[in-house]
Amino acid sequence: MIRIDSLSHRIGPAAILSDISTTLPAGAITALIGPNGAGKSTLINLVGRLLPLQQGSVQINGMDIRATPSATLAQHVAILGQSNTVASRLTVRDLVAFGRWPHTQGRETEADRRIVADALATVDLADLASRFLDQLSGGQQQRAFLAMTLAQDTGWLLLDEPLNNLDMPHARALMRRLDALRDSGKSIVIVVHDVNYAAQWADHVVALKDGRLFAAGTPAEVLRADVLGALYDMPLEVILQDGRPFVLHHR
Numbered sequence: 001m002i003r004i005d006s007l008s009h010r011i012g013p014a015a016i017l018s019d020i021s022t023t024l025p026a027g028a029i030t031a032l033i034g035p036n037g038a039g040k041s042t043l044i045n046l047v048g049r050l051l052p053l054q055q056g057s058v059q060i061n062g063m064d065i066r067a068t069p070s071a072t073l074a075q076h077v078a079i080l081g082q083s084n085t086v087a088s089r090l091t092v093r094d095l096v097a098f099g100r101w102p103h104t105q106g107r108e109t110e111a112d113r114r115i116v117a118d119a120l121a122t123v124d125l126a127d128l129a130s131r132f133l134d135q136l137s138g139g140q141q142q143r144a145f146l147a148m149t150l151a152q153d154t155g156w157l158l159l160d161e162p163l164n165n166l167d168m169p170h171a172r173a174l175m176r177r178l179d180a181l182r183d184s185g186k187s188i189v190i191v192v193h194d195v196n197y198a199a200q201w202a203d204h205v206v207a208l209k210d211g212r213l214f215a216a217g218t219p220a221e222v223l224r225a226d227v228l229g230a231l232y233d234m235p236l237e238v239i240l241q242d243g244r245p246f247v248l249h250h251r
C-alpha cells in the first residue's frame with residue numbers, strides 16, 4: 001500500500017497540493033484523474049521522489065520515502081514521468097537496459113537481457129531496438145520510456161499519462177499488459193485523462209481538483225455523473241456497459 005499523509009506542496013507563493021491524505025491499494029490499478037493543473041503529476045512525482053517532499057509523508061510498503069535510501073526505493077518503485085528528455089545518441093535498447101541499473105549496477109546477466117527483450121516486445125519496439133531515440137515518432141518514444149520503466153521490474157509502477165501519443169491498438173495493448181501485471185501481483189498507479197480507461201481498467205480511482213483530494217473510491221463510486229460533472233465543471237452522462245461505467249462527454 002502507498003500511504004499519503006497530510007501532503008502539501010508549494011511552488012513559491014502558489015499552493016500546488018493542499019493537505020492530501022489517501023491510500024493507494026497494493027495489487028491494484030489506481031487511476032489518478034482530474035482537470036489540467038489539478039496536481040496529478042506533482043503528486044505522482046512526490047511519491048516517486050522526482051520531487052522532494054516539503055510537507056507531509058509518504059510510505060510505500062511501510063517504508064517512509066524520506067528515510068529510505070534511493071537504491072532501495074528504486075528496487076520497489078519505478079516512475080514514468082511526463083516530460084522525458086530524449087538523449088539523441090542513445091539507442092532504444094540502451095535506454096531500456098538503463099531500467100535494469102538498480103539491479104545490475106552495469107553487470108548485465110542473461111536474465112537481465114531477457115527482461116529487456118521482454119519489455120521491448122511488450123511495447124512492440126523489438127524491431128526498432130537498434131534505432132536512436134531521436135529517430136522515433138512521439139508515440140514510439142513514449143513506448144521506449146515505458147519499456148524502460150517496465151524493465152525495472154518493480155512491485156510498484158507509477159505512470160504519468162502513459163497513454164499520451166499512443167494510438168488505439170497500442171493504448172489497448174498497454175492497458176492489457178498493465179492488467180496482466182496487476183494479476184501477477186504488481187501495483188500500478190496511472191494518470192489518465194480519458195476517464196473511460198479508468199472506467200474500464202481501474203480497481204481504484206483518485207480524483208484531484210485544484211490541488212485537493214476531490215474523491216477516492218471504486219470506479220462505481222467515483223465515475224458518476226454528479227461527481228465527474230463537479231470535478232470537470234461540465235455536464236456529462238454516465239451509462240453502464242457490461243456492468244462498468246461508461247462516460248459520454250464528447251458533445
Ligand SMILES: Nc1ncnc2c1ncn2[C@@H]1O[C@H](COP(=O)(O)OP(=O)(O)OP(=O)(O)O)[C@@H](O)[C@H]1O
Pocket residue numbers: 011016034035036037038039040041042043
Ligand atoms: N515548475 C513549476 N512552476 C510553477 N508552477 C508549476 C510548476 N510545475 C507545475 N506547476 C503548477 O502546478 C499545478 C499542478 O500542476 P501538475 O502538472 O501537477 O498538474 P496535472 O494535474 O498533472 O496537470 P495536467 O493534467 O495538465 O498534466 C499547475 O497549476 C501548474 O501550473
